[in-house]
Amino acid sequence: MKKAKIHILVTGASRGIGQAIFESLDQGMITVVGQSTSGEGGLISSDFSQAGAAPALWQQALDRLDGRIDVLINNAGLFESNPIAADDWLESWNRTMTINLTASAELCRLAVLHFQNRHEPGRIVNIASRAAYRGDSPDHWHYAASKAGMVAMTKTIARGYAKDQILAFAICPGFTMTGMAEDYLASRGGDKLLTDIPLGRVAQPEEIASIARYCALDAPPSMTGAVLDANGASFVR
Known part of the structure; x- marks a missing residue:
C-alpha cells in the first residue's frame, strides 16, 4: 500500500525562520503550503491583522x-517597538497580540478539531521565543507576552489532547539572523549584545528550521509538550 504524503501548513513562510522551515520540508513524501501577508511566490496571502484571516x-x-x-507550524509573527509613552501603545499591543497569539490560537483550534474529526494523529509546532521566559526590552512588553502565551497554549494543547494522539511542541529561539533580529541588534548596539551569548553568535534560520522539522516529523510522541530552547546558552532553564 502506497504511503500517503504528509501535509503541512507553515505560516510566515516568506522569509527568515519561516522560509527556512518551508524549504526544509518541501521534499520527498511531504507536501507543504505556506502563508505570508503578500502571498508572493505561490504562498497563500493572509493578513492576520484582519478578522477572519486565520480561518480563511x-x-x-x-x-x-x-x-x-x-x-501545523505557526511561525508568523510581528516584532515592532512599542515605547510605553507612545500614544498608540494599546493599539500596538493589540496588533501584536492579534498577529502573534490570537491567529496562532485560531489555527491551533482548527487543527485540533480537524485532527479529532478525522480520528487521526496530528502535530502542532509553535515558534515562540526566548522572550517567553527571559522577557524582552522595555519597548517589547507585548512581544514577550505574546510568546509566553504561545508557550502556555502549546503546553495546554499537549496536556489536553495527547489522548487523541495530537502532539504539540514549542520552539524558543534567541536572536536569529532574520530581518527582525538584524533591526533589533542594530538598535541595541549590535555586536555588544553578542557578549551575552556564550556561543558567540546568533542562530541561523536553518538551525531553527532543523528543530521544527524534527518536531513536525520525527520527535517521539512522549516528547509532546516539550519546549525546545535555541539561544546559544544566553538563557538556560
Whole structure:
C-alpha cells in the first residue's frame, strides 16, 4: 500500500525562520503550503491583522491539500517597538497580540478539531521565543507576552489532547539572523549584545528550521509538550 504524503501548513513562510522551515520540508513524501501577508511566490496571502484571516487561511490550505492537514507550524509573527509613552501603545499591543497569539490560537483550534474529526494523529509546532521566559526590552512588553502565551497554549494543547494522539511542541529561539533580529541588534548596539551569548553568535534560520522539522516529523510522541530552547546558552532553564 502506497504511503500517503504528509501535509503541512507553515505560516510566515516568506522569509527568515519561516522560509527556512518551508524549504526544509518541501521534499520527498511531504507536501507543504505556506502563508505570508503578500502571498508572493505561490504562498497563500493572509493578513492576520484582519478578522477572519486565520480561518480563511485554514480553508485555503485544506483546499490545496486535498482536505487534509497533518502538521501545523505557526511561525508568523510581528516584532515592532512599542515605547510605553507612545500614544498608540494599546493599539500596538493589540496588533501584536492579534498577529502573534490570537491567529496562532485560531489555527491551533482548527487543527485540533480537524485532527479529532478525522480520528487521526496530528502535530502542532509553535515558534515562540526566548522572550517567553527571559522577557524582552522595555519597548517589547507585548512581544514577550505574546510568546509566553504561545508557550502556555502549546503546553495546554499537549496536556489536553495527547489522548487523541495530537502532539504539540514549542520552539524558543534567541536572536536569529532574520530581518527582525538584524533591526533589533542594530538598535541595541549590535555586536555588544553578542557578549551575552556564550556561543558567540546568533542562530541561523536553518538551525531553527532543523528543530521544527524534527518536531513536525520525527520527535517521539512522549516528547509532546516539550519546549525546545535555541539561544546559544544566553538563557538556560
